[in-house]
Amino acid sequence: MAAIELQGLVKRYGKTQVVHGIDLTIEDGEFVVFVGPSGCGKSTTLRMIAGLEEIDGGTISIGGRAVNRLEPKERNIAMVFQNYAIYPHMSVAENIGFGLYTAKLDKAEKRRRVEETGRILGLEALLERKPSALSGGQRQRVAIGRAMVRDPAAFLFDEPLSNLDAQLRAQMRLEIKRLHQRLGRTIVFVTHDQVEAMTLADRIVVMRDGRILQVGAPMELYEKPADVFTARFIGSPTMNILPARATTAAGATTLALGEQPLALPTAMGTVPADLLVGVRPQQLRVLANGEASDLVLSGKAAVIEPLGSETFVHVEHGGGLILASAPAKAPPAVGEIVRLGAPASALTLFDAASERAL
Amino acid sequence: MNASSSRVDAQSGARLSSGLSMRQKQVLWAWSFLAVPVLFYAVVRFYPTLEAFWIATTNWNLLTKPSFIGLANFKRLMADPVFWQVFRNTALYLLLGTPISLLLAFTIAYHLDRVRFLHGFIRALYFLPFLTTAAAMAWVWRWFYQPVPIGLFNNLLAGLGIAQQPFLRSTTQSLPAVLAPAIWAGLGFQVVIFMAGLRAIPTTYYEAARIDGVSNGTILRRITLPLLKPTIVFLVVFSSIGFLRIFDQVYNMTSQTSSDPGGPLNATKPLVLMIYQTAFSSFDMGYAAAQTVVLFLVLLAVSLLQLRLLRDR
Known part of the structure; x- marks a missing residue:
């Protein structure tokens, strides 16, 4: 069980309030995409779920447990960053295995898990390479591998495809969707690209200026936008x-x-x-x-x-x-x-x- | 006549510049800019350096003409007990100074990096000694080391009921006592460089590690230090060269009215000070040049060794 529930979530930086009391329930196993223009508070919301940002109001619960005051590691989530955050001085296997650093497993089991993850992501042949010898898409897969290897309750993706070229982005989109179908874990995905939102999401959350404008399935948003902003934001070319x-x-x-x-x-x-x-x-x-x-x-x-x-x-x-x-x-x-x-x-x-x- | 010849010149000039390829023009420009510093270094640095190698093989004493005496100066150096004492001192300055100063600087930088309150002010405080004249600092520290009731340290010790320490007057304590202000003076620079290195590490590396639940110690060992390696290599080489060339602090803290600096009994004398005394007190230029050659070789060897060790691993 890893439903994520946000209740009246608030974030302030000094006097500026950037997230204005968000309410949202993300079901277990659901793929939810936060979409909106830059500065709309989508990344901040994701980082609050991850535990990287303090919460200034409201509650977040993961799997029925309030996590407001828990350290990121205690929340049993994994996160994939826009710049991948894979360590340049470690090999692919070490990078993937770093997610297991604190796990109480013996060496052989850790190795088995790293290899298994490498196999799922098609990185078997690259396990001993350094990240500098990888392409952008492969680096992104290593970052996903490091998140996967721990078998977390939920995955958080912070604009993971923004650094890739258009063709690779389409391919990684497909891979992430298949991964979700295969693993069945809850995924919260942040993007400013409405195509990513439409193609990946079970439900899309459209955000603007720290507020949720509309939540719904992709086709629902496309056919019944709640306001002009959503109508213009969803769908290409613009309405x-x-x-x-x-x-x-x-x-x-x-x-x-x-x-x-x-x-x-x-x-x-x-x-x-x-x-x-x-x-x-x-x-x-x-x-x-x-x-x-x-x-x-x-x-x-x-x-x-x-x-x-x-x-x-x-x-x-x-x-x-x-x-x-x-x-x-x-x-x-x-x-x-x-x-x-x-x-x-x-x-x-x-x-x-x-x-x-x- | 004059006008026509200048026109011909202009034409040939135009032909000359248009006759060069883009690449050739770039090279020409590059060398015309490089020429000034290259000439300057050749005359002011490289020529005297080569000259020093030559003088090292002579018995020049400023008054007579230098005459070639082969490796006699080096043989004399190898047999000179003062040289070996000085060599040992210099090695101690290096082997104590570099690791202690880097460890201190890193510890300060690592923690200062997390402090937001008065961050700039604290950093300025650490940097201040670096801006101060070494001679002035040395004399302040010299005062610190005086016996009661003048010296700061001995007053503190006396206040705690601990016995007086001789510091600069002891053959065993004087070297660390001279080294302390040298470390202190360079600390600000090293802290600033370390902080720049720490800032250059993307924060997402730390965030990813926090989500993976890795402890602070592991983050430091497995992420921060490996990623800081270029900074560490630079500072190790830079500060090693500094400690191998230590002079100001020793000269200003150990000079007595009665004797030459570097005492007591040569206990604090580094190689540079020995060279200075041989050259400008004894006017034994040939012998001083030989010592300089040795210093040069030591600096070269230590720097190359460190670069190799720290780069490859």
Whole structure:
């Protein structure tokens, strides 16, 4: 059992409060990703769970045991750092074995565990090498190995893939996910990369300015973002946000946006007059001649970005650029006036004042 | 005529510079910048050094012309009991001074690194002796070592009911008594260098070790010291050279009105002081040069040995 529970967690540096009373329960065996821009308090929260930062308020319990005052080693967790923190003067085997330094095991057992870990991570041939002779991905695996070898109740990852190039990052992402499926341990993973968050997490915790904005499964966050920030942060490319006015006449609410008024479902009830309408580029398509849609916008195609499987088109609209998708093989030409369309079901409405979803 | 020739010069100059490859131009620039210090060192350092090797094989006494006497100076040195006493003293300065000063400096740096309160002030206090003139410090320490009722240490001992110590007047206590201020003076520098070395170790190494539950002693032994090795190598070599060349403290603390410094009975005399006395009291330049050659060889051997031992392991 290694559920991690945060209750009213607070962190201050001097007079600045950086974490404002976080409440969160991480289930045993769950893969939870903290995501947010830099300075949002995600790393600080992770370090408080690890015991590397003092807690200024609230409680943290791991496996039902309050750990606020416990030293990191007493919390039975392992952590993987952004810069790997593997010791340059020790071999790979010594680095992995360092996690067992205090374990009450005989030498042969320690050696067996180090070799077993090396085998799982594909480091068998490298055990006697020094870290300087390893590639970035291999170093990252050594760091994970040192965490694994102790068989901890939970793993904490602090932006572990940020120092790797894009290709290696995708590969390590896959390896970490498979490792989680194999070991079934609780993992708390911090990143600023929403792709990592989406691909790895059972649940994503979106943080901003020391507060949790939304917690949910990746698809839940993608489809039902709680506010404009989450909507724009999750999903790539970023969601288009367009200002619009709602008018209510004879019980029916219509949205004045684009070429034709858009009727809102009556189930939404009363809505504020000033709205923000979010639509993802993948769902805002370039329309063929004469094709109809619920929402129709038009503008001049400014930039074409072919990606192979599809093509994104930046379209001038309302003094800014909006992003839409076009078929990969039949993109519009730059300068052409295009019509863009999205179904009503693809729109997310936000209150313009509070930026919360409706 | 004049104008046309200067134009030709300018043309040939342009042709010359354009005729050089990028690499050649870089080399030319590099050497033109290097030329000044290279010349300076050649004239002021290397030439006198080579000259000293030559003088070591002569009987020059400043007045007569030096005449070649082969290795006679070195034979005389090997047979000179004062030289062997001085050699032993110099070795003691090195063998006591380097480990004691480094151990002290590391202990202070290691703990000062964790202190936030008044950190800068405390560091400045440790560094202060390094800025002070050695002669002035030596005379203050000399006062410390005086008998009651003048000397600080003997007053303290007397206050505790412990017998008076002769310190600088004893053949056994004088060498450590001279060494103490020398260690103290260099401490600030070593502390600052050690702290810089400690700061250069990424904090995540310590955090990872804390999460692994490793004790402070193990962290020190297995992580801090190995990662500090370049700093340690530098300080060992640097301070060894310093202790092998010790002079100021000895000269200022052991000079008596009646006799030459280095006493009592040559008990504190280091090699540099012997060279100084041979050259500038006895004006035996050939013999002094021979001693200098020996000092040079000792310094070279000790430095090379330390670099090898500390680098390879």
